[in-house]
Every structure is written in structure tokens, then in C-alpha cells.
Amino acid sequence: MGLNPFWDIAFSLLILSIAWWYRSEGPERLGVSQARRTLFYSGLSLAFIVLVGPIPHLAVRIFAFHMVQHVSLMMLIAPLLILGSPAKVLLGSRKPVIAKSARALANNFLFRQLFRPEVGFLLFLTTLILTHFSPLANAGMVNSNIHSLTLLLFLISGSIYYLPVLTGNPSPYPASYATRVLSLFVMMLPETMTGFFLYSGNHLLHDHLATTSGATALNDQHAGGAIMWAMGMLVDAIWIALAVKEWFANEKLLGEMGDE
Numbered sequence: 666m667g668l669n670p671f672w673d674i675a676f677s678l679l680i681l682s683i684a685w686w687y688r689s690e691g692p693e694r695l696g697v698s699q700a701r702r703t704l705f706y707s708g709l710s711l712a713f714i715v716l717v718g719p720i721p722h723l724a725v726r727i728f729a730f731h732m733v734q735h736v737s738l739m740m741l742i743a744p745l746l747i748l749g750s751p752a753k754v755l756l757g758s759r760k761p762v763i764a765k766s767a768r769a770l771a772n773n774f775l776f777r778q779l780f781r782p783e784v785g786f787l788l789f790l791t792t793l794i795l796t797h798f799s800p801l802a803n804a805g806m807v808n809s810n811i812h813s814l815t816l817l818l819f820l821i822s823g824s825i826y827y828l829p830v831l832t833g834n835p836s837p838y839p840a841s842y843a844t845r846v847l848s849l850f851v852m853m854l855p856e857t858m859t860g861f862f863l864y865s866g867n868h869l870l871h872d873h874l875a876t877t878s879g880a881t882a883l884n885d886q887h888a889g890g891a892i893m894w895a896m897g898m899l900v901d902a903i904w905i906a907l908a909v910k911e912w913f914a915n916e917k918l919l920g921e922m923g924d925e
Contacts, residue, residue: 725812728793739819740901759872782838785826790855863893
């Protein structure tokens, strides 16, 4: 199975357009720090690496690269973009059409429900399970177009999940610091267990792998599982540590205010 070059062009244009928009908005005028802007551009750069060029073309043939895309988009790139305060920039856009549209969405009842912490958690978890242990998982390995569409699903579900649990953006349903830390910790379990099951399983889960010789195909599946298991634990630990640090900083600030 080969990847349609259309996806290289589409993802390139999407990423470059987002980078141009973000820079043109001047997020610093809205109080977005240099650190947050750097995280946003880092997320876009990583997205370019895993969505354009050699990696996506290898990912439709080699399961390990397939999993690199999954982990990167859901657990690393999505939170990096969210930490860049894109929702704040959208709502405060210099462009009236964008600002008006963003505010209309922000005031839409159904759209707002997506950003309840529990809804984002369930959406992220459902995406994780369906794209690894359902017919959709197999379809993504035998149809390059489905594979590419699931990559967008990873990024969207990841962004929805991380928006209320990481700081930097206005949220219709702000989560307490305790809820944020608990959510990130609990989410680590299905993420790492998914990697563990792929790593330790002795049965091939995808038809594409079955076209390769048995031992090689199983080794490829095990390698993909190991990547998700290890990377998931490492990346999740970073976000949990960040959430705990912000929680402690907030408690310290409240304590200082109480002493005045």
C-alpha cells in the first residue's frame, strides 16, 4: 500500500497555513508568552515531520512508524499546540470574521459540551480504542486514505481532551487542578496498556501485517507496541508533572494572597 501524494500536499498546506495565521495574529499582544509561542511552533514542526515526507510513507507499510504517528499526534503534538493558547488567539483575532466565528462557536451550546473534561476524556479514550482494537484499526493499515483521516482524528480528539486539562486557553468548563492531574494520570493507563497489549500479543491484529512473513510481522507489531508503551509513559509523565507544578504554584499564590 502506498500513500497518495495528495496527503503530503494537503498536510503541508494545512500546517503552513496555521503557522502563518498564528504569527499574523501577533499572539504576544494577547499575553501569550514566548515560551507558549515556542511550544506551538514546536508542535507544528513535529506535525510536519510525522505528516509530510518519509515517515507517513513508511507508516502505511511499517507498523512501528504507524505507531510513531499515533503517539506523536495524540500525546505530544496536540498538547503542544494547546499550550500555545490557540483558543485565546482565535477569540482575540485581529480578523473580525475569525473572531466573530470563534465567538459564535464558543457560545454554541452543543459545541461547548465537547470541552467538558469528562467528554474530552471519553472522546480521547474512544478514539484510542477504536483506532487500535476495532475494524477501523485494520482499515487504517490497508487503506491509506482512511489512515490519513484517522491522523486528523487523533489531532482533533487530542486537542479537545487537552484544552480543559492544560492551562493557557479560555474553557467553558474549567477543570480544577486536582481534576486535571487525576485525568492525566488515569489516561496514562489505557494509553500504556494499549502499547503493552500490542507488544505482548502473539496474534497479528492487522491484515496488512499478515501479508508479511510471520516472525517479521509479529516483530513489527511488537515494535509498534513498545513505542507506544514507552513513549506514552514518558510523555504522559511530562504533562502530569507540568499539571502538578501549576497546581503547586497556584496553591502558593493563594497562600500568599491569604497572608496579605
